[in-house]
Amino acid sequence: MVRRVVSRDGTSLAVVESGPRTAPTLVCVHGYPDNRSLWDGVVQSLQDRFHVVTYDVRGAGESDKPHRDSAYLLDRLAEDLTAVLDAVSPDHPVHLLAHDWGSIQTWHAITGDDLRGRGASYTSISGPCLDHAARWMRSRVRAGLPALRELLAQLASSGYIGFFQIPKLPELAWRSGLTQRLVRALDRSASAPELPDAIHGLALYRANMLRRFARPEPRRTDIPVQVIAPSADRFVHPPVQTGIAEWVPDLRVHRVPGGHWLPRSRPETVAGYAAELVEQAASR
Known part of the structure; x- marks a missing residue:
């Protein structure tokens, strides 16, 4: 059953809970251009052991879809996550599992x-912290030829980010079906998104990318983190996800076969790694 959770700015979010509420809580945050259905296979694998929470981020699924780009700033997205945590686990820290833009906002x-003391562990897939990514890119320029090759490869795979900054043209590409065909050609695990999710989610890129890359901050966390980096991810290469030990001292990295949409193509693998970290964190 879908419940409604209202964020600080009045945005209403669609939230679904599965599994026993007395078990450890695992909150799953999807990316772009998906909705909470991305996690269906993972939920099926974990709901017997954990209290699994999924929700449609603003702009997607059954949640509200603000029209202003500024409504999609990372600070607003963090407020959404906080509101969900307040609703589903107000008294205990939660474990977090996120993919793509869900990872970025988490x-x-x-x-x-806002979430200091609220997170018990974090599993990130194919979505780096934008501040970490910006600092990683700057470090590649100064680190020699092999590092520069890593940077150039990532920039080539990130060309769509510049395209998404253009007014109206990306919307037209989605409506025409061109973007769906291109994404599918690059990654067979991609599925056709709901068109409103794809259109409204463009604001994620327009509100945040240039802002964060122009002035990256040294953002740090001390909670246990694991990064699952698909080896064949055509959009987010493993190095930009994994070169973060400077800011994440309690870090585990898993390089696994698969493409960008690993939660959909290999849900049992994602569920296994997430459960392992939850149990490790709980044993502490």
Whole structure:
């Protein structure tokens, strides 16, 4: 059953809970251009052992879809996550599992002040902290030829980010089906998104990318973190996700076969790693 949770600015979010509420809580945050259905296979694998929470982020699924780009700033997204945690686990820290833009916003939340003390562990897939990514890119310029090759490869795979900054043209590409066909050609695990999710979610890029990359901050977290980096991710290469030990001292890295949409193509693998970290964190 879907319940409604209202964020600080009045945005209503669609939230679904599965599994026993007395078990450890695992909150799953999807990315772009997906909705909470991305996690269906993972939920099926974990709901017997954990209290698993999924929700549609603002702009997607059954949640509200603000029209202003500023409504999609990372600070607003962090407020959404905080509101969900307040609703589903007000008295106990939660474990977090996120993918793509869900990972980006969860990084922002756990390295900020709003969720300090609220996170018990974090599993990130194919979505770096934007501040970490910007600093990683700067470091590659100064680190020699092999590092520069890593940077150039990532920039080539991130060209769509510049395209998404253009007014109206990305919307037209989604409506025409061109973007869906291109994404599917690059990654067979991609599925056709709901068109409103794809259109409204463009604001994520327009509100945040240039802002964060122009002035990256040294964002740090001390909670246990694991990064699952698919080896064949055509959009987010493993190095930009994993070169973060400077800011994440309690870090585990898993490089696994698969493409960008690992939660959909290999849900049992994602569920296994997430459960392992939850149990490790609980044993502490």
